[in-house]
Amino acid sequence: MTERTAACPNCGAxxxxxxxxxxxxxxxxxxxxLVRHDIDLTRVGTVGDVPPSMSRIxxxxxxxxxxxxxxxxxxxxxxxxxxxxxxxxxxxxDGTSAWLSDAQAEYVITRQVENPGPLxxxxxxxxxxxxxxxxxxxxxxxxxxxxxxxxxxxLPFEYWDKLQVEFVDLxxxxxxxxxxxxxDATPLLYTGASIAFEELHLxxxxxxxxxxxxxVTGVTGLNCPQCGAAxxxxxxxxxxxxxxxxxxAILDARDPNLAVLxxxxxxxxxxxxxxxxxxxxxxxxxxxxxxxxxxxxxxxSGVTYYWREYLLWNEQQGFRYLTEYDGHWxxxxxxxxxPRETSAGDxxxxxxxxxxxKHFQSANASTFFVLGEFPWEARTxxxxxxxxxxxxxxxxxxxxxxxxxTWSLGTYTxxxxxxxxxxxxxxxxxxxxxxxxxxxxxxxxxxxxTTVFAFLVLGLVALFIWRFTSARDEPVxxxxxxxxxxxxxxxxxxTPVFALGGGTSNVKLSxxxxxxxxxxxxxxxxxxxxxxxxxxxxxEVSYYAGVEDGERWHEGAQSDAVVLPAVPSGRYYLRVALxxxxxxxxxxxxxxxxxxxxxxxxxxxxxxxxxxxxxxxxLSSINFEYSRWRESDHPWSTSSDSDDDE
Amino acid sequence: xxxxxxLIFGLVVLAATAGAxxxxxxxxxxxxxxxxxxxxxxxxxxxxxxxTYFGSSYRRGK
Numbered sequence: 184m185t186e187r188t189a190a191c192p193n194c195g196a197x198x199x200x201x202x203x204x205x206x207x208x209x210x211x212x213x214x215x216x217l218v219r220h221d222i223d224l225t226r227v228g229t230v231g232d233v234p235p236s237m238s239r240i241x242x243x244x245x246x247x248x249x250x251x252x253x254x255x256x257x258x259x260x261x262x263x264x265x266x267x268x269x270x271x272x273x274x275x276x277d278g279t280s281a282w283l284s285d286a287q288a289e290y291v292i293t294r295q296v297e298n299p300g301p302l303x304x305x306x307x308x309x310x311x312x313x314x315x316x317x318x319x320x321x322x323x324x325x326x327x328x329x330x331x332x333x334x335x336x337x338l339p340f341e342y343w344d345k346l347q348v349e350f351v352d353l354x355x356x357x358x359x360x361x362x363x364x365x366x367d368a369t370p371l372l373y374t375g376a377s378i379a380f381e382e383l384h385l386x387x388x389x390x391x392x393x394x395x396x397x398x399v400t401g402v403t404g405l406n407c408p409q410c411g412a413a414x415x416x417x418x419x420x421x422x423x424x425x426x427x428x429x430x431x432a433i434l435d436a437r438d439p440n441l442a443v444l445x446x447x448x449x450x451x452x453x454x455x456x457x458x459x460x461x462x463x464x465x466x467x468x469x470x471x472x473x474x475x476x477x478x479x480x481x482x483x484s485g486v487t488y489y490w491r492e493y494l495l496w497n498e499q500q501g502f503r504y505l506t507e508y509d510g511h512w513x514x515x516x517x518x519x520x521x522p523r524e525t526s527a528g529d530x531x532x533x534x535x536x537x538x539x540x541k542h543f544q545s546a547n548a549s550t551f552f553v554l555g556e557f558p559w560e561a562r563t564x565x566x567x568x569x570x571x572x573x574x575x576x577x578x579x580x581x582x583x584x585x586x587x588x589t590w591s592l593g594t595y596t597x598x599x600x601x602x603x604x605x606x607x608x609x610x611x612x613x614x615x616x617x618x619x620x621x622x623x624x625x626x627x628x629x630x631x632x633t634t635v636f637a638f639l640v641l642g643l644v645a646l647f648i649w650r651f652t653s654a655r656d657e658p659v660x661x662x663x664x665x666x667x668x669x670x671x672x673x674x675x676x677x678t679p680v681f682a683l684g685g686g687t688s689n690v691k692l693s694x695x696x697x698x699x700x701x702x703x704x705x706x707x708x709x710x711x712x713x714x715x716x717x718x719x720x721x722x723e724v725s726y727y728a729g730v731e732d733g734e735r736w737h738e739g740a741q742s743d744a745v746v747l748p749a750v751p752s753g754r755y756y757l758r759v760a761l762x763x764x765x766x767x768x769x770x771x772x773x774x775x776x777x778x779x780x781x782x783x784x785x786x787x788x789x790x791x792x793x794x795x796x797x798x799x800x801x802l803s804s805i806n807f808e809y810s811r812w813r814e815s816d817h818p819w820s821t822s823s824d825s826d827d828d829e
Numbered sequence: 830x831x832x833x834x835x836l837i838f839g840l841v842v843l844a845a846t847a848g849a850x851x852x853x854x855x856x857x858x859x860x861x862x863x864x865x866x867x868x869x870x871x872x873x874x875x876x877x878x879x880x881t882y883f884g885s886s887y888r889r890g891k
Contacts, residue, residue, distance in 0.1 A: 631832040639839035646843060650850050675873040689853025706878045714867030719860045719878040748855045758873050781850065789846040793839050 191215060193226045201243075201256040202274040205337035208257070216334065218341050227341070238285050239388040240271055242336045246385040248292055248378070252276045255283070257336035261329035261348065264560070266420060266437065268329075272338055280339055282373060283383075284362075287421055287558050288501030289519075290383065291360050293375030302372060305365040308351045311588045316372065321353035321361055322521045325587040331366075342366075354521040354590075377519035380499040407432060408441050415461065417474045418496045422556040428460065433563075436556060450551040450563045451489070454478050457507065457611060458493050460555040464605035466514060471495035471503060473605070475555035481546035481569070494557060502558060505601065506593065510611065511618035512601050513578060513593035521590060522572075522579055530817060533572050533579055535592070540572035540579045543619050543815045548582070571619060578620035595620050617810040625807050629800035636797045643793065647786045655685050655779035666703070666761065667769040675760035680712050681776060687751045688779040690718075693744040694772060698726045701767035702739075706760040709776075711753055718747050724772075725764075746780060 189198045196212035207218050216228040244255040257272030268286030275281060284291040299317055308314070312323040327350045334342060349365040357376075364371040405414040412429030416422050422436035424444065431453060433445035456476040458464075463472045475494030480487045490508035497503070504515035522535035531542040550565040568583040576595035581588060595618065598611035614621070660681040683690060694705055702725030710717040722745055728737035757774065812819050848854070869876040 628832075632835050635832055635836050635839060639836075639843065642839075642843050643846070646847055646850075650847075654850075675876070677870055677873045687852055689855065708865075708876065708878050710865050710869060710876075712870070714865050714869070715863060717862045717865035719862060720857070721878070745857055745859075746853070746855050747859050748853045748857065750853065756870060758869060758876055758878070760873075760878065779853070782855070785846050785849050785855075789842050792842045796835055796838070 189224050192224050200337060201254060202337050204339055207338040207341050209335055238269060240285055241389040244385055244387050246383040257338045259334050259342060260332040262332040263327050263329040266423060267332060290380055291375055291377050293373035296372040296374050299372035302363055302370045305349050310586050311583055319355050321355045323351055324354045325352045356520060358519040405441055409443055416556055417472055418556055421558045423559050424561045425556040426553045445562055448552055448563050451478060454552050458605050462605050466604055469497050469500055471497050475557045477550055478552035479548050479550050481548050509616055510598055510614035511621060512596045512598055514596045515591050515593040518590040518592055535579060538574050540574045543571040543573045545570045573620045575620045576622045595622060617807060623804055623807045625800060625804035629804045632797045632800050636793060639793050643786060643789055651781045654781040657778040659683060659778050660776035663773040665771040675758060678757040680754050680756045682754050683750060683752050683778050685752055685779055687749050690747045690750045691744060691777040691780040693775040694722060694724055695742040696724050696770055696772040698724060698741050698770050700727050701764040704762040708758040709747060709755050710758055711755055720745055
């Protein structure tokens with residue numbers, strides 16, 4: 184076993200090893216890079232100035248990962264287009280080691296995979312490319328060409344004389360992460376997962392210093408070299424670009440002199456952010472500060488549709504975005520995983536967190552205006568390929584450049600929630616129109632009404648069954664009569680008395696005739712035997728039929744019926760007075776009276792009444808969805824549209 | 830429409846349906862008269878109903 188301490192061969196200072204497997208370390212006194220060969224330490228070089236870091240992780244920081252305590256024992260620092268990032272070498276309590284990647288406040292823990300099988304050669308991977316490695320499917324999220332910028336502490340291998348190194352970051356299902364390291368002739372594979380800062384339970388972190396750069400509450404002050412206005416850098420060293428709030432010149436935040444990258448922004452007129460930059464707000468349980476603002480847009484059919492994006496910063500959580508279009512807000516976070524791409528017919532869709540997102544729109548998005556600071560080189564005219572997939576209230580967006588693919592998840596947020604979160608003095612504009620991932624408010628109403636409707640229909644069916652099984656439906660009178668033109672017998676007459684039993688209920692009067700090509704009019708009066716109450720009704724019965732041009736026709740009917748409502752029980756008779764067609768041939772007819780006859784139509788009418796609000800809500804919901812998809816690459820087509828297409 | 834409001838509306842519809850069926854209510858234009866003389870049964874021609882057919886049009890009676 185190796186010793187825990189050794190003397191620096193250069194200056195004699197005591198070198199303490201935190202990890203027994205360390206191959207390389209650095210002398211804290213003379214900054215020599217020391218390589219251990221068994222018990223000997225050999226000086227192979229000198230550590231250059233380690234770039235200042237805004238990370239609070241340092242050598243000796245302790246934490247835990249999946250319940251295993253670890254300590255930070257070493258570090259490799261890389262420089263890339265967005266600044267620096269650190270690969271912290273951590274020693275876990277079980278004696279193994281891993282790497283904690285710390286880039287732009289995003290944390291990933293990986294371990295090297297022994298014998299990973301064939302890996303793609305350097306320079307062959309492209310952003311968005313799908314790779315199957317070790318039985319898992321990954322998507323290339325970014326290809327980074329980084330510069331070695333320094334080492335500190337103990338490393339499991341010799342690593343001190345590198346120049347440019349290619350890394351290919353891969354994202355898999357969930358939050359799986361992998362990276363292919365091309366710093367050696369044989370590429371190395373590291374796999375692991377993204378992890379939130381608070382899940383690392385870090386202690387012994389570097390103390391915050393006033394000049395350490397960004398903190399949500401701290402600001403580094405500078406002046407615009409073009410107009411002299413004060414520039415505030417809230418994200419410190421993470422800021423790559425900053426746009427002057429006064430003259431809108433875009434400046435290189437990595438340059439101590441703030442070199443001017445773009446003198447004037449001319450694509451659109453200056454736009455004032457609705458959330459003033461520097462405003463802090465609470466989203467969830469975290470404090471976020473608005474540090475950047477940009478106007479982006481897409482051109483569709485010659486029309487430019489603009490939206491606004493706010494870059495939010497939290498020291499531990501990193502970056503987050505708020506987007507706003509026509510008063511519709513989305514709270515957007517960058518995904519650590521990659522959604523699974525599928526398709527439904529010819530329409531692409533993606534699966535994420537057991538939710539299917541339908542493709543909504545693809546377009547080239549451009550940046551038209553920027554203000555504040557950004558962790559990338561933000562310029563007007565920047566373009567990305569953007570694809571949006573929706574599953575209200577969520578929207579997945581994929582933005583592609585030749586080197587990077589980024590997935591983000593937006594959650595539709597009401598403007599009053601944003602105003603409340605940032606304590607804005609004035610209300611934000613109300614949303615106009617329907618947005619891609621706006622929840623359909625009418626869908627919930629339609630669904631809740633449908634549930635109630637189902638219960639009401641059950642009640643109606645029960646009522647129907649009860650009525651049709653309990654009604655008296657009782658024939659109380661039936662009599663046949665004959666009419667002859669010769670006798671001219673049209674005098675009024677009365678029927679025998681009959682009893683109507685039960686409570687107040689209906690009475691059905693039926694007339695059946697054998698009229699042919701004639702009419703008859705019946706004046707019917709249902710009269711109480713004792714006088715007083717009576718019910719008058721007039722009914723015409725007519726029936727005509729014949730053959731015309733070889734086709735049979737008929738109209739009218741030889742019978743008729745009428746229901747008298749709400750007739751109290753008692754003894755009644757019918758008074759009948761008949762008017763007839765003067766040319767009518769002799770005919771016969773019958774009159775029948777039934778008591779308490781159940782009817783289906785009131786139930787049908789009730790069903791229509793009950794269904795009307797549900798149908799109205801459903802139609803309203805459908806109209807909302809129509810409006811949503813009308814703005815997409817997949818508008819709902821009508822039959823007339825199809826005809827037109829043909 | 831609010832779910833509760835719709836539920837109340839639906840219950841009213843069900844109650845109205847049940848009431849209409851129990852009482853026999855309906856839309857048929859029937860005229861109820863309250864002063865029919867008892868003698869009609871003996872002299873049917875003396876009663877003038879509220880609906881009488883004259884030629885091609887209906888005319889309200891007395």
